[in-house]
Amino acid sequence: MRRRRATGLLLVTSSPSSRIRPDVGSTSRFTMRSVVDLPQPDGPTRASTSCSRTERLSPSTATVPLPNSLRTVSSSITVREAMCSNLPGDGHDRFYGMPGNPWFSWSYVVDNAPLIWQRTVEHAGLTIEAVAISAAIAIPLGALVSRSRWLAGPVLGTAAVMYTVPSLALFAILAPLLGIGRTPVLVGLVVYALLIILRNTVAGLSTVDPAVTDAARGLGYGPGRLLVQVAMPSALPSIIAGLRLATVSTVALVTVGVVVGYGGLGQLMFQGFRNNFYRAEIMTATLATIALALVLDLALWAVGRLLTPWLRGRAA
């Protein structure tokens, strides 16, 4: 049990009366245990009662209040209201027709398609931007590090230390300094992707055949041209592998950004968690995250294949 330090007040909210409290700053996470037994949003008996109920419930279920919880809750209310107001005169059939499975609900996906799509686009955009920025930093840095051995230890060591810091902690450290929202998540993601890409770049460059480098030097290649035209193509498969790994783990990491209010699909997961354990919402968001990771991974694999035509004949 967590005691509030400032007041010394013991916050035990076991009775449902806590519903009407303002949702920012005064709820503890115990509130949500007190609302477990309330009806599922997707299994109402009547459309009219279900809408008003969901509306009434939403604020109280925002139990781990985030700075933007007001916004998220109100937006979820609007979605539900829109859902209700769009109903034809006799909308009961639609609600009766909902599947009984609380985990997989296609009607949830259909009804919330615009929101899911918006979150997915946010998620993908953040991932691509983060990986692109880290690649822009890590690949040149990797090339530099592999040229001067004395730099390798400190640079890789620093990156490894940053990588050890848990994502939640990093977001928590960055958020107060950079402001709530997209920026701290982006910076955190760049830091994590950095190590993966850096390590793979260095590993790739270290496997370049010395005979090939010698031959190129013998042909009169300068260091810059050697790097760009000889070493980089040899290291490309390893770099692509690093990019794929970084992308997949970044997609999974974005969801943690919910703690600072910008988590893409994680936002949906958490919203579902607060909305009285709306399982379909959590499950849909989780599956969408996995699917997004697979799609981006496949895209990078295809790009890798296009960029390394000389490897195509060999077994992967």
Place this chain on the structure above:
Amino acid sequence: MSAPTGVLQEAIVWLNDPLTWTEPGGILELAGEHLVMTAIAVAVAAAVAIPTGAWLGHSGRGAGTVVWLTNASRALPTLGIILLLAAGGLFGNTATVIAAAFFAVPVLLVNTYEGVRGADPDAKDAARGMGMSDGRILLQVELPLATTLVSAGLRVTIVQVVATIPLAALAGGGGLGQIIALGMGTQRYGEVLAGGIVVAGLCLAIDGVLAIGQRLTTPAPLRVRAG
């Protein structure tokens, strides 16, 4: 929102208050809870992954499965799994321990597998020639040779679990993540920053201790290869 310097000052003041550390539900108690959860999760993961990995590595079967599992586990969002378990009725600490163990298994499995698989074939041949049974070869030859990789895997696993458990706070669980979640909820960003620093510090400290432990437990002849 206050200026960054103000937040930093708040964090320093908060961290310097002895009560913050020693009160019930303070940092020390939460850290203890955190470590207990870590220990359970790692123990569960090790009990599953090390025997499985050793057996698979010994028999040489399932290489594709192991690799696939490791890659697939990277794409799974930890937060989603924790929230799903919570929504399924498993609350707080239990859900987190299960999720953390779940994500720890692939790392340990792949390291044990590679360690046992990569044991010197000459040593295995010699052991077989001396009349050792499969079980003895595994326990007395392959596993000792795999120590380096298994202990490296354990270190990564433990650090990863320590890093995963703070997410529990979002699903109503315990551990040090609570400081961050509560600070966010009450908009006291100084506490958020301080919580982040405490969690990061714990992770780095544990990684450092384990690095030393890893060196001590690795038999001297194997150290060169590890370097």
